[in-house]
Amino acid sequence: MNRGQRPQAPSWHVERWFNTEQALSLESLRGRVVLLHAFQMLCPGCVSHGIPQAQRVAAAFDTEQLAVVGLHSVFEHHQVMTPAALRVFIDEYELRFPIAVDRAEPGYAAPRTMRAYAMRGTPTAVLIDRAGRIAWQRFGRPSDLELGTVIGQLLGEAVPMSPDTVAEDQESARCDATGCAIAE
Numbered sequence: 001m002n003r004g005q006r007p008q009a010p011s012w013h014v015e016r017w018f019n020t021e022q023a024l025s026l027e028s029l030r031g032r033v034v035l036l037h038a039f040q041m042l043c044p045g046c047v048s049h050g051i052p053q054a055q056r057v058a059a060a061f062d063t064e065q066l067a068v069v070g071l072h073s074v075f076e077h078h079q080v081m082t083p084a085a086l087r088v089f090i091d092e093y094e095l096r097f098p099i100a101v102d103r104a105e106p107g108y109a110a111p112r113t114m115r116a117y118a119m120r121g122t123p124t125a126v127l128i129d130r131a132g133r134i135a136w137q138r139f140g141r142p143s144d145l146e147l148g149t150v151i152g153q154l155l156g157e158a159v160p161m162s163p164d165t166v167a168e169d170q171e172s173a174r175c176d177a178t179g180c181a182i183a184e
């Protein structure tokens with residue numbers, strides 16, 4: 001997907017966080033690539049493929065460059081997928097990356113973040129670029145090679161600069177018809 005065509009990633013609607021001291025937001029992760037991994041603890045594809053894949057990504061990349069965030073998005077079996085059960089699940093599977101509990105809303109089967117991202121089910125992997133835009137989204141079981149290729153492409157993209165940084169760079173550069181040189 002062309003960078004200019006990427007839609008802005010919707011905000012997350014979270015009831016509770018695990019494995020983090022403070023609530024995370026897309027704004028707090030700006031400048032990093034984000035893998036948002038939506039799962040349910042009673043989803044066979046999540047347990048056999050999605051969660052192990054998210055763990056491998058979290059172990060393979062520098063957290064300053066790529067953040068893995070789990071999103072527990074319950075749309076079935078609500079009565080058994082409680083926060084207490086999720087805490088046990090997180091401990092049993094030794095999940096170390098931050099995990100959000102997607103906010104349920106009365107009258108809707110799917111929770112809010114899942115709906116905002118138009119997810120079809122779990123597992124779903126969403127890659128968000130450094131500027132907070134959706135770069136890639138897959139429902140089901142993407143291969144490690146496919147996921148890794150897109151992560152590599154996103155990590156290779158330039159880090160977006162703040163307006164202050166751009167102004168500083170412009171002040172330190174001298175440009176003329178032959179090119180631009182860094183000011184001494």
